[in-house]
Amino acid sequence: MTSIRRGMPMTTKRLEELAREGFSFALWLAAVMLNMASVLWLGFQGLQWLHDGHWTKQxxxxxxxxxxxxxxxxxxxxxxxxxxxxxxxxxxxxxPSGLALALIGIALGVLSVSVSDRRPLAPSVTKVRIGAF
Structure with a gap:
């Protein structure tokens, strides 16, 4: 059971995890919206090209x-x-605008993954084995 169900106050570590998850979700959502906008922008331009026969400059x-x-x-x-x-x-x-939207969306997606990374830190080595070699 979580600490909320038992009536215990939330710890700062849990608040930090919730803030990190919220920020990561916001970054992911912005990345998805920007990438969808760039795909739609380029798709619209492609349909225009099929209809008119010339590629319009963005x-x-x-x-x-x-x-x-x-x-x-x-x-x-x-x-x-x-x-x-x-x-x-x-x-x-x-x-062009479509490429810029895609680049920013990809950058935000990578940033969202790095923010939401939950891997534990590697333990620090304090003792060195002499007989290992």
């Missing part, structure tokens, strides 16, 4: 970002900003 991710926050995101295109951010923005200008 807008890059930065087109969506500038649509969400047009004035607040001007710092991203500043050439004097941090070098890593400038490289990321340059990458996002070239990546």
């Amino acid at each position: 807008p890059p991710v930065m087109a969506w970002v500038h649509g969400v926050c047009p004035g607040a995101c001007d710092f991203v295109t500043n050439p004097h900003s941090w070098y890593g951010v400038a490289k990321l923005v340059r990458f996002l200008y070239d990546v």
Whole structure:
């Protein structure tokens, strides 16, 4: 029986496990939604290609970002900003939206698996056997 049924208070370890499971589930759910959106996006584009006979170019991710926050995101295109951010923005200008959704979904899925990992830690070795060799 669990400690809730016996009327005992929950321990911090159990609260940590519940928080980890909840966070892992939220990450997994976000990953599934992003991957489904990318598959639907690419599927719609494929159906359009079958109907029209030409492949329409997807807008890059930065087109969506500038649509969400047009004035607040001007710092991203500043050439004097941090070098890593400038490289990321340059990458996002070239990546189609469907591929970006899939990459982010896969990354969130991997992160969800690593958060929900319940394997025990390896025991630390304190004594060394001399006669083992």
